[in-house]
Amino acid sequence: MSDPVKTMKQEVGRAAAARVKSDSIVGLGSGSTAAYAIEYIGDRLAKGEIKNVVGVPTSFQSEVLAKQFNIPLVTLDAIDHIDVAIDGADEVDPDKNLIKGGGAAHTREKVVDSLAKEFIVVVDEGKLVDKLGSTFLLPVEVIPMAVAPVMRSLAKLGGKPELRMGVKKAGPVVTDQGNLVIDVKFDHIKNPAEMEKEINNLPGVLENGIFVGVADIIMVGKIVDGKPEIVEF
Incomplete structure (x- = not known):
């Protein structure tokens, strides 16, 4: 039997990966949901749905995954912009402010995510809070x-x-x-x-894990009647 939480994270990752266009530079985030996004970007490249995409990893974890899924990588000194970044978060408030850093990669994440023209945050609904700091250190x-x-x-x-x-x-x-x-x-x-x-x-x-005014789109995975659903704000 499939795990609904895992399926939900996969669906959110897939939806974010679907936003990546050909000829773009993509910030590759860290964490379990971002890992699925990396997998699906690699999948789209392999199928020829998109081409000429390069990634900027935010952590050793995302670098290893990108190599595993054959996404070419570049460093920040070789590029002058990032088109889109996809990354997770530990808390998201109603103003799209975040706490990140559960995986200790928040410094590199902040550098990459802040440079991106569009920063997409992929989370499950358990990460939504009224005020930052209410559930996460x-x-x-x-x-x-x-x-x-x-x-x-x-x-x-x-x-x-x-x-x-x-x-x-x-x-x-x-x-x-x-x-x-x-x-x-x-x-x-x-x-x-x-x-x-x-x-x-x-x-x-x-650096600290508060991200203010960086996120553009929050993609939230929910489980409704045992099925995954994605809402955006």
């Missing part, structure tokens, strides 16, 4: 020497910071850039734009 990427002072500063901003530890690995999670991640619990983030700037101004912080 805010990831903050920090250089290793600055962990202690940054944690103190985040506590002063009203957060409860914790160093993210590895699963099936001794010690902390290390990002693709060789940095560490502090996950911060806020009761809710009243002003995401201000908070994004304030945290990024802390010395030693590389």
